[in-house]
Amino acid sequence: MNGSLNKPKGFGQILDQTFRLSKQHFKTFFLVFLTLVGPFFLLQALIGLLTGTSFLKEASVGTDIFTGGLESWANDLAAEEEMVTTANVIGSLLVSLITFISFLIYPAAQGAIIFAVDHIRKGESFTYKQILKESFSRYGPLLGSSLLIAVIAGGMTIIPLIVVAFLVTFGSLVHPIIGILMSIVLFTALFVGVLYFMVRWGFGVAVSAMEKGSAPGLGRSWHLTKRRSWTIVGLFLIYALIIGIITAALELTLGLFLGNSVVYQLLVNLVTLFTTMVISVGYAIIYFDLKIRNDGDDLDQLIDEYETV
Secondary structure, three states: OOOHHHOOOOOOHHHHHHHHHHHOHHHHHHHHHHHHOHHHHHHHHHHHHHOOOOOOOOOOOOOOOHHHHHHHHHHHHHHHOOOOOHHHHHHHHHHHHHHHHHHHHHHHHHHHHHHHHHHHHOOOOOOOHHHHHHHHHHHHHHHHHHHHHHHHHHHHHHHHHHHHHHHHHHHHHHHHHHHHHHHHHHHHHHHHHHHHHHHHHOOOOOOOOOHHOOOHHHHHHHHHHHOOOOHHHHHHHHHHHHHHHHHHHHHHHHHHHHOOHHHHHHHHHHHHHHHHHHHHHHHHHHHHHHHHHHHHHHHHHHHHHHOOO
16 A cells, blocks of 8 residues: 555645656556557647648758747648648637547546555555556546536636626726726636636546545535635636746757647647546546545545455
8 A cells, every 4th residue: 555645635735646646657658648549639630731831840951959849830830821721720629529538538547546556555566457457448428527517617717718708898988997806806716716617526427436426526525625726726826837837848849840730739649648548647646535535434444454464
């Protein structure tokens, strides 16, 4: 049994465990996302090639690699905006369809990570095939919970966004400063509010994976996150900040050398897979931490071990 994963953890301990487990089990965790989601990125790259995106863009002759890379990137983006053809429209529709299908597969990848972390905290060995099998055995509840949460998130975002936009526009007509202040206050409140409720309901996916008969798990998630909501919000904001900085730096660097080419898009997608993997590990660790705090799982395991001895 992994002691550090079977006792309540503080803010910093959860972050530490997230990056530690991501490093220790990188091969298995990344392989899960690469095999489940990676093929969709390859299809997107193929569509990009068929619709005219350069496979590999190099710096222009007579300029240094950084200047040439920036020019190449900017020119590619401008060309894509100007060149609206039937092939591009069809390509965009196909990419959207592939993105939607990949979204339906993500719950299986998240479920595999949850089962893997569960094995780790119990001190059990596991294989890539084993956690995939366990995840797909719960794929229906995982998918249903994910779709329900996505629909709720969309409704909570779109409708208030329309109201906020109307209020900000009205305030701007009264006075520009009023419009600016209203936009800062209202959009911040909207962002924090949606994030809060997504944290309260968002662990329904983990509940659907680990607790049979509890899908879609929204009520159970609401109970688990009680008194820990803002701590979890802070954790995900830190995850987003760290990963956002890393992703932005890599995208800028790759863009300088490769422009907006197919190779660039593939590498950016690989970075996205990595960052999604890290967040998934953090999500699983937070879920089990919540279970320990609310259900006394650590005491149950100690009792089981004592009885075994």
